[in-house]
Amino acid sequence: MKNMKEEWAQIALDLTSGLDSKDRFERLLSTIRNALKCDASALLLFKNQYFSPLATNGLDSDVIGRRFAISQHPRLEAIARAGDIVRFPSDSDLPDPYDGLIKNKKELLHVHSCIGLPLLINERLIGAVTIDAFDPDQFNSFTNKELRIISALAATSLNTALLMERLENQSSESSTSSSFETAQQNNVEMIGESKAMKELKANIKAVANTELSVLITGETGVGKELVASALHEQSSRANQSLVYLNCAALPESVAESELFGHVKGAFTGAISNRKGKFESADNGTLFLDEIGELSLALQAKLLRVLQYGDIQRIGDDNHIKVNTRIIAATNKTLSEEVKEGNFRADLYHRLSVFPIFVPPLRERENDITLLVGYFAEKSRVKLRASSIRITPEAIRVLNTYPWPGNIRELEHVISRAAVLSRAQSIDSDLTLSTWHFSIQKEAISDEPIHQVTEDTLLECPQGLRIATDEFQAKLIQQAYKENKQNWAATARALQVDTGNLHRLAKRLKLKE
The missing domain is CATH 1.10.8.60 (Helicase, Ruva Protein; domain 3)
Incomplete structure (x- = not known):
């Protein structure tokens, strides 16, 4: 019992230390592992019926990138619903989400002893700590009272981290929520903890809640569409539409109609009035993917919309005011395209008010x-x-x-x-x-x-x-x-x- 008290004291001291959240979480799991002599443990954030690992100890390195839907994992669902310590019988037939994922074990071994600690703040579930061991009797000597103390300290640690991030967001006058929560709250998540990804996320956060046009650049397959979604979801327009248009897939004959719409009888096949993408995205966001593929003629018309904020349907003399934010993306180097005469310089400068580069995976x-x-x-x-x-x-x-x-x-x-x-x-x-x-x-x-x-x-x-x-x-x-x-x-x-x-x-x- 003395050793357990020392471990609790260490967790409590970590709560008041100057450690960042990641270090605090890792210290928390290390302390739990030392106290309970478990083979593996994980700290999970709960949001929108998903558990997302924030830190792991003793598990394979790829586990931190996994996202566990409780509908797919009966044990995690039991932890989410219980409201108290959950001890799974060693012979339970419920599959363990970590089976075969214990670090440094070459064979596909199954966890035998598993405990779930739900993390509650004001009776609201914010996360969980899972504790696993291969020995089916590993946790028999620990009382539920002892485990509840660990659960309470872990809940406080996680809640402190969430509150600190909210305060940081408020101090930077950002209306976005915690980065722990934003991804699942808005169903937009960018996986990565590298320096390049931290810079990308910081740029998104800086410009998302403004009305500036954004030009997203990067190689094919880096996730430019995901960046556009994150920009929209973290903006004041999040409750309005995000309209997508792939400019590379637009035949020249229908491109103008797709962008600006048309009226009945404007051309053969125009049997009714039709809105374009700009009108559909009114008060929302229009994402123009592969913007470098637009013809020069359409570039001129797009520039006019950006300058004056109105559009004209094909076959219509009237102008329609639109309030549409533009996010564009390309895998081309538009500055070079401008030099070669393939892209208008004035449109390039209008679109690239705030350029965002998405790093390639190798970096x-x-x-x-x-x-x-x-x-x-x-x-x-x-x-x-x-x-x-x-x-x-x-x-x-x-x-x-x-x-x-x-x-x-x-x-x-x-x-x-x-x-x-x-x-x-x-x-x-x-x-x-x-x-x-x-x-x-x-x-x-x-x-x-x-x-x-x-x-x-x-x-x-x-x-x-x-x-x-x-x-x-x-x-x-x-x-x-x-x-x-x-x-x-x-x-x-x-x-x-x-x-x-x-x-x-x-x-x-x-x-x-």
């Missing part, structure tokens, strides 16, 4: 790991899998790849890998390893037997299932030979559960 330090977790959880839900784990080797490979297609490419790669793993697995616990990823050879050149390229898959006329079985059989045979016919060593080399490997080998007729 975002460890954000790839968080995004891998985020997309893995999305894939798990879509495939109705119990769990999806990414091996440390695969995480390393994904972090060393240059990602020319950025976040869009990463999402597709994770989705494809999950589908391949699902096709290969005999149960719903999926593990994504290096050979599931069809990315450039230079990223995985040190692991030649694990390479599966897109070209390889396209050369399989016998179908995916047969090709997958053949590939697995060859890979297992090679690993079995290299590990001196030892199945346990083979399982470790392939980063799979030994039991699963035995069952798979039997199905592939590699053993009796």
Whole structure:
């Protein structure tokens, strides 16, 4: 009991320290782990029926990027509904969201002992702390009273962080809510903790609640549309429409009508009056994606709207006043396009009142790991899998790849890998390893037997299932030979559960 009191005192001291929220949260979990001798713990924020990890201890690095819908995770739902300490029986058949995600464990191990501490402030749920262990009797000696003290201290720590952020927002005269909460509150979340992402979020926060036009630039696939959504949701126009228009997909013959509308009889096929995107976005925001693809003629008409605030439908002599904020995006360097005569200089200066650059994924330090977790959880839900784990080797490979297609490419790669793993697995616990990823050879050149390229898959006329079985059989045979016919060593080399490997080998007729 003395040690427990010392741990409580340490948590209480951390609450009054000058630590930032992230450090305070990590210290909190470290103290809990020392006190309860658990294998893993997590501090989760609760918002809009989702739990989002703010800090973890003992879990795989990608967990911090995952977002857990309580409708998809019965244990988390039980914690959210309980209002008090939840002890799950060691033989509970409810799947644990962290099964297979304990750090430094090569085999797919299942959590046996689990406790949920709901974090309540004035009877309102703001988060939870989850505590897990492999020993089914690990937490039997701790009373609910002791656990409630930890829960109360953790709730105070989280609430203090939320209040501090609200005060910071108020002092900077921002009407946006806490960054912990804004993402889920408005359904716009940008995953990342790198310096580049912090700068991006700061720029969004600075300009969002103004009426300035914004020009979003960046490579293909970096998430410019997500930035536009964040700008709208954090603005005073958030309750009005955000209207999207892809300028690159507009045929010249209909582009003007799409932007400004037309009246009945204005041209062949105009059988009724029709609003354009500007009118649809009146009092809201118009997002013009791929703005660099607009013709010079349309650029001139767009400039007039920005200058005078009115539009003219095709075939109509009347002018219609609109109050529309413009957010534009492009993967081109518009200043160069201006020099080459492809883009109007006056329109460029009107649009780029506040330019925002979205960094490419290769410049975002460890954000790839968080995004891998985020997309893995999305894939798990879509495939109705119990769990999806990414091996440390695969995480390393994904972090060393240059990602020319950025976040869009990463999402597709994770989705494809999950589908391949699902096709290969005999149960719903999926593990994504290096050979599931069809990315450039230079990223995985040190692991030649694990390479599966897109070209390889396209050369399989016998179908995916047969090709997958053949590939697995060859890979297992090679690993079995290299590990001196030892199945346990083979399982470790392939980063799979030994039991699963035995069952798979039997199905592939590699053993009796």
